[in-house]
Amino acid sequence: xxxxxxxxxxxxxQRTAAWVTGFAxxxxxxxxxxxxxxxxMGTDAxxxxxxxxxxxxxxxxxxxxxxxxxxxxGHEVPVxxxxxxxxxxxxxxxxxxxxxxxxxxxGSQAKNCxxxxxxxxxxxxxxxxxxxxWLDPAWGPEGSLQAMTGKNTKEEAMAEFLQHxxxxxxxxxxxxxxxxxxxxxxxLVAFLKHMSSIDTNGFPRNFGKMQGAxxxx
Amino acid sequence: MFEPMTDIVPSFFAWLNQGPLTLTxxxxxxxxxxxxxxxxxxxxxxxxxx
Amino acid sequence: xxxxxxTSESKQLATWYFSFAAIIFGAQLLFGLVAAIQYVMPGxxxxxxxxxxxxxxxxxxxxxxxxxxxxxxVYWLLPDETGIETVGIKIGKLLYWVFVAAIVIVVLVYLFIxxxxxxxxxxxxxxxxxxYIEAPRWADIGIVxxxxxxVANLFLTGMKGKQTGIVTVLMADMIAFAGLYLAGMFFxxxxxxxxxxxxxxxxLWVEATWEVFVGAIAAYGLIKMIGARRQVVEMWLWIEVAMxxxxxxxGMGHHYFWIGTPEYWWEIGALFSxxxxxxxxxxxxxxxxxxxxxxxxxxxxxxKVSVINNKPAFTWFxxxxxGNFLGAGVWGFFHTLPQVNLYTHGTQFTSAHGHLAFxxxxxxxxxxxxxxxxxxxNGIKVMKxxxxxxxxxxxxxxxxxxxxxxxxxxxxxxxxxxxAQMGATWAGYFDGQSGMxxxxxxxxxxxxxxxxxxGFLFLIKDFLSTGKDAAHQR
Numbered sequence: 001x002x003x004x005x006x007x008x009x010x011x012x013x014q015r016t017a018a019w020v021t022g023f024a025x026x027x028x029x030x031x032x033x034x035x036x037x038x039x040x041m042g043t044d045a046x047x048x049x050x051x052x053x054x055x056x057x058x059x060x061x062x063x064x065x066x067x068x069x070x071x072x073x074g075h076e077v078p079v080x081x082x083x084x085x086x087x088x089x090x091x092x093x094x095x096x097x098x099x100x101x102x103x104x105x106x107g108s109q110a111k112n113c114x115x116x117x118x119x120x121x122x123x124x125x126x127x128x129x130x131x132x133x134w135l136d137p138a139w140g141p142e143g144s145l146q147a148m149t150g151k152n153t154k155e156e157a158m159a160e161f162l163q164h165x166x167x168x169x170x171x172x173x174x175x176x177x178x179x180x181x182x183x184x185x186x187x188l189v190a191f192l193k194h195m196s197s198i199d200t201n202g203f204p205r206n207f208g209k210m211q212g213a214x215x216x217x
Numbered sequence: 218m219f220e221p222m223t224d225i226v227p228s229f230f231a232w233l234n235q236g237p238l239t240l241t242x243x244x245x246x247x248x249x250x251x252x253x254x255x256x257x258x259x260x261x262x263x264x265x266x267x
Numbered sequence: 268x269x270x271x272x273x274t275s276e277s278k279q280l281a282t283w284y285f286s287f288a289a290i291i292f293g294a295q296l297l298f299g300l301v302a303a304i305q306y307v308m309p310g311x312x313x314x315x316x317x318x319x320x321x322x323x324x325x326x327x328x329x330x331x332x333x334x335x336x337x338x339x340x341v342y343w344l345l346p347d348e349t350g351i352e353t354v355g356i357k358i359g360k361l362l363y364w365v366f367v368a369a370i371v372i373v374v375l376v377y378l379f380i381x382x383x384x385x386x387x388x389x390x391x392x393x394x395x396x397x398x399y400i401e402a403p404r405w406a407d408i409g410i411v412x413x414x415x416x417x418v419a420n421l422f423l424t425g426m427k428g429k430q431t432g433i434v435t436v437l438m439a440d441m442i443a444f445a446g447l448y449l450a451g452m453f454f455x456x457x458x459x460x461x462x463x464x465x466x467x468x469x470x471l472w473v474e475a476t477w478e479v480f481v482g483a484i485a486a487y488g489l490i491k492m493i494g495a496r497r498q499v500v501e502m503w504l505w506i507e508v509a510m511x512x513x514x515x516x517x518g519m520g521h522h523y524f525w526i527g528t529p530e531y532w533w534e535i536g537a538l539f540s541x542x543x544x545x546x547x548x549x550x551x552x553x554x555x556x557x558x559x560x561x562x563x564x565x566x567x568x569x570x571k572v573s574v575i576n577n578k579p580a581f582t583w584f585x586x587x588x589x590g591n592f593l594g595a596g597v598w599g600f601f602h603t604l605p606q607v608n609l610y611t612h613g614t615q616f617t618s619a620h621g622h623l624a625f626x627x628x629x630x631x632x633x634x635x636x637x638x639x640x641x642x643x644x645n646g647i648k649v650m651k652x653x654x655x656x657x658x659x660x661x662x663x664x665x666x667x668x669x670x671x672x673x674x675x676x677x678x679x680x681x682x683x684x685x686x687a688q689m690g691a692t693w694a695g696y697f698d699g700q701s702g703m704x705x706x707x708x709x710x711x712x713x714x715x716x717x718x719x720x721x722g723f724l725f726l727i728k729d730f731l732s733t734g735k736d737a738a739h740q741r
Contacts (some may be wrong), residue, residue, distance in 0.1 A: 005261045006260050006263060008502060009263065010432070010498065010502045011262075012259040013506050016505070016506075016509045017505045017508040017509035017512070019252065019506065021509070023251075024248065024513055024516035025516055026517075027517060028516050034228050034229065034230055034529075035463065035532075036460070037342075038226050038228070038529050039459045039460055039463065039527055039529075040457070043458070053530075054226075054529070055459050055527055057591060072410055073530075089509050101456050102456050104388060105456045105461075106387070106389070107385030108396065109389070109390065109395055109454075110382060110383045110384060110385045110386070110389035110396060111396065112319045112381075112382060112394055112396045113396065115322045115396075116319045119462075120458065120459070120525060121525050121612040122522075122526070122613065123398055123613070124318070124322050124398070125613065125615055125617070125618060126318045126319075126322070126698075128693045128697070129613055129691055132691075133693070138692060139693075144694075166314070169259065170693070170697065171309075171697045171700070172310075173305075173309040174309065176317045176319075177314060179382065179573060181384075184385045187385060188385075191458075198458070198459060198527040200526065201524060201530055202609065204690065204691035205691070206690035206691075207690050207691050208692050214576065215602055226529065228531075231529060231530070231531050233531070234530065236533040238538065239534075241534040241536065241539065242538075244535065245539075
């Protein structure tokens, strides 16, 4: 028999496949430990001490959140500022805030939000991305969405919309009524506010910075 | 020569992430290098079989 | 398909799996059409079957029919590969009915209950609300039991009978496939942690274990259909396993760019996932190379007949090699680098890629396996194309390609207007959606969806009638 090349030898490729698969899996597990430590939720103490966490604690709802350019990192990052009232209070305790967030996260799954909207960019593309929805100028004091609901604060406007979405059409494509209760709506708004404080490495870019650039408006 | 971390939290992988491609090339290299060893072993085996 | 050319109970069970898969495939296309109509006419079935419900059914039936066809394929090839009847076939049959019953209940709940209050009962009994794996937790547990039963059958048979390279790969692959599902079964308030593990299921299924699975199926098909040499085919299979898992496992990083995970994932995700198309190119070359080689050997013997003993199945297999490379490889690479993905993440680009990749990589080869089952069930030696099989393959391919191109164009508009110019706000989103190019793209998508569905009708007609067709050599 002629010289058999290693390159056409099944055993060589079988061992290569086993090595590559095994080692890649080990690396992934190692990376998962490293990442898990970085994406665990922060605490109330972290917020008070100004410790930056990728995913802040639930009491972040007591603070004002903005989305600002970081020259060091080359993209925008959420910045947690001074205290801000959320449904009339800025002293939500750790337990209360965690309860609200729990309710909101459950609600976001129970109502299938992700099958029309995107959350952190993942989901369906039938409705706007909700990653930084809390920071959308349209829900702000001068914003059209807040004006539409007749409420005076961002959180009340969002909660009102969530409870009666088809009363406030913003486009021919409307959000259906999903039977969201008042309590659930408050939870969902807390969930959205918390999500806007997550450090998403600059996604989405230029959120809410540019307006009226289309069609020469 | 070495940059401080661009990431917010220091970690082994963030430290390897020194600039474009440093981390990923390192990982690719450590995956590919042992394949030379597997190759040599298999070559010896095939030669001994003859 | 009640016929007696099948002596193996395992193959009998495979035909059950294939039949149910074909039905669910139809459901997938039907609900896809509902969702496509809603993009064009938003009032369609509003607050009856909303987009979210239509889409859940569209993507869940996609996953379910593919899993059914995959289980079917394994039960089909096991007796051939191992040389023995599948061990524990009675339990296999029982689990089949458990699986079918669970799917039917889940679908009925999706359709008629749809959403629930924000508490744990909804997660347990109605929906988990996580894209692709919305199935409520009771069904999750059921799926895990069924999958473990299936894996047990595979392992016991593989260890008792002849353990070929193909069976070895399938055994390793299927245990990972079943195990990974566990990563998607828990609830957490931290959405970053939630999505981190969610991708363990979605990515490691679709871009690792499923890809390796179709590699094994392609190897089996080439041996069966054109008589390719096992030694060569299995060598390719090991190369593909090395490349697919080598790039696919850490390629998961391309889902960790923007969900709150550290920045180092940019690099890991970018280069590992950029290599993901390589094995797909290799598979493409491998299929065509084997075909040419076998045909060449045949011609050298002076025989002018084709080496292919199942034309429709082989057509779908070749389409798979091409579609996998184009849909998963090219369309995937399109937006896998972070600097591009920053703008394309969460737009119709993803959906264009999804349509072509799922079709190209999986639907094609699984339909091919169904044809092989029809051939075996009816005792056909050389299976020819029929008019219906040609119509089916043409219309479905044109339809899916058309949808992909339309969605890609829609994606461009969304990236340019909603993302780059308007910074991704609510108003920016709808500015993009109202653009003329976007609206026209969605019209084309609906039209091409209808073409695909027409192709599906031809496919079913062919499935039901081709077995008895006199044109085949028996």
